[in-house]
Amino acid sequence: MDSKNHFQIENLGPAKFKSPLQLSKVKGDKIFNFISDADRFVFDLSMERYNHCLQTGETPLCLEKAGPRHDIFFEPGNVSAAIVTCGGLCPGINNVIRGVVMALHYFYGIKRIIGIPYGYEGLIPEKGHEFVELTPDKVKDIHQFGGTFLGSSRGAQDISKMVDTLENNNINMLFAIGGDGTLKGVNAIGEEIMKRNAKISVVGIPKTIDNDIDLIDESFGYETAFDVASPILRDAHNEATGAYNGITIIKLMGRDSGFIAASAALAMPVVNFVLIPEMDFTLEGEDGFLEVLERRLEQKKHAVIVVAEGAGQQLFEDKNRVKDASGNIKHEDIGIFLKEKIAAYFKAKAASVTIKYIDPSYIVRSAPANSSDSVYCSRLAYHAVHGAMAGKTKFVASKVNNKYVYVPISEVTKKRKKIDLEGEFWFSVLQSTGQPFSLGQ
Template identity: 25%
Template sequence: MGADGLLIMHGGGPTAVINASLYGAVTEALESPRVGRVLGAVGGVGGITDGNLLDFSGVSASRLEMLPSSPSSAIGSSRKPLEDDDYARIARALRGQGIRWLLCTGGNGTQDTCGKIWRACQAEGVGVDVVGIPKTMDNDIAVTDHAPGFASAARFVAASVGALCCDVHGLPAHISVIETLGRNAGWVAAASLLADECGACGPDLIYLPERDFDEQSFLDDAARLVDEKRSGAIVVSEGLHKAGGEPVAEPLLRTGRATYFGDVSAHLARLIISELGCRARSEKPGLLMRSSIAWQSSVDRDEAIACGREAVRAALEGDSGTMVGIERISSDPYETRLARIPIERVMLEERTLPEEFINARGNGVTEAYRAWLKPLLGSPLPRYVTFC
């Protein structure tokens, strides 16, 4: 078996554009005369050790063209925990399968895996060039300006919260608490600021995991909403925690880096009901935020494809041990360029929302964040109208 194969592996939670990155990588690799086989690891890293590989030469052009508009990961993904000796085994499996280039698409954990596989290949004397493709709806990968997957989730949140705010405004009978995904970083929750781009109204309060959560301050804010408006929309991140790190709602399960958070929105809605004696509801779209193709950002999709293509070029040029990143040149007009970042600068380094994007009280987001985020959402959000 010739060492001429290029293998693509997905790790972690899918996004609305992970298949767009796959499309970019596959089409770029298929166009290269240097690449003998273009393969996908089915089911994530386990596909490598189990030899469960998809040969894209057998996939029709019409099916490949469907990738950028398909949700989830077409080749599957995983959160399989790895031990130190697993990386050497992966390196040897790559050699045995005739892999010359490996692309790893994923977030912090997957980029850490990517770097460790790269090191193992060097240590084992395996001639495999390894390159990372960023992917995360949480937008918490270090160094890159933003990561593919985030903008589509942000677009979903902005438009959906905009519609919900109209509902609350039209029938001012309760406080609505909307919970977003986001483990330790509030990028997605903060995107609800742009709900008012729909032309009606936006959330009244936004709480992020970058600030310690204080229940009394929260109740004071909610009481003001009741007094002034009789209703309101509050957006919270699933990763909210109190001073000292105690979660607002106890996690349902912890397994390694994976945390199944408790229902923060339901907990806070119950708190409003019990402490303020007014109506409150909780909303938790959950995985819809990262899987919704209906709200996919065209900018996100195009950048994901470009990152996939650039990763192939980096691998073929021998630029191993790197991750493709996005550098912003300008927000208005929006202009970026792709960069190749040493993978060791990325491995498990978490990027949270900077202070200049959070208001002083810690219950909202600044206009600086709006200016940063708006170009990523693609076409204008739908416009809503209200007469009350």
């Protein structure tokens, strides 16, 4: 696929209806202008890429700007929409549900909005989950609470049956709120819809507190996650300094990427070690983690360790390959493992240490969105609705290079986003903690 259509958004067909939004097409009249499909942002902002395009005449890779279109595909009076939330809990899900409902109802006058209960299970009739009617009055206060108003589930379901349900219930657009697995699922639903030549738009709204969805600036819920974790780290520091050779270990979520652990440590700079899935480290030997920890205690008499749930899996002898319902490998508990190894190490040296272990993961992910995430969730919801009404499909509404854009789902699910250990972000973490660049590797 060449650079000109690499990020091309698929459409259900020509847009034959006029938007009910009273917006402008004239610049300078102080009224927001409709967005054209020709409005795009350059993806790679580097000087290297800029010079390459100048020298070769190659068109730079661009992303389609998100926002309301003057011409829309769906006639608002004949539209039924559905919303589904999948995967683990995450701050901001209810904000997105509310935003989508409000945008559909008040912007476009859509009256039939269906909530799909308990994830993709809700699209399988045999599961027995009844649809939920969503109205502005029903969702007006849900943003104040964490979790998901609709319920969630993990695991793949029969694609054909799910599309049958959409068609049998005359649903014209499906908004799927979830992470990597959810997005792959809704993309597969979109492909089945295309095979049937059905006119149903499917839209992804990227949700994962791990912030591991590729290409986009960040997924909603991530900022709230490290915001909620920050005071926990403060209190953990108090525990550590309250005892001679006090050690606190805090395990935060981060299956494949350590963004929450790293950002929380930067936000509350009392952390001395951050261990993430992207880095390899050893426990024993010269400059191994235990030896570096020992030196830290000799100097400061306390230590605060933040570890992401997916860190250090290479340290386990029994490589557990059991997978959960979403297809993710179930990790061993690195937090308990570290606590036991640290205790054994200092016991062998007859050294006195006090170790406290804290796992606030389910508290963090169940929290309501903070103000920053609430703003982000609302804007993602609005952009998702505008794109769906224009007949766009199999895309995510997201932010790239601080601009709201539409990106094909197939592009953001090719790989997981990881912390670059040679990047400035990780270097900032190392500067904050004072830990060495490597631990025994």
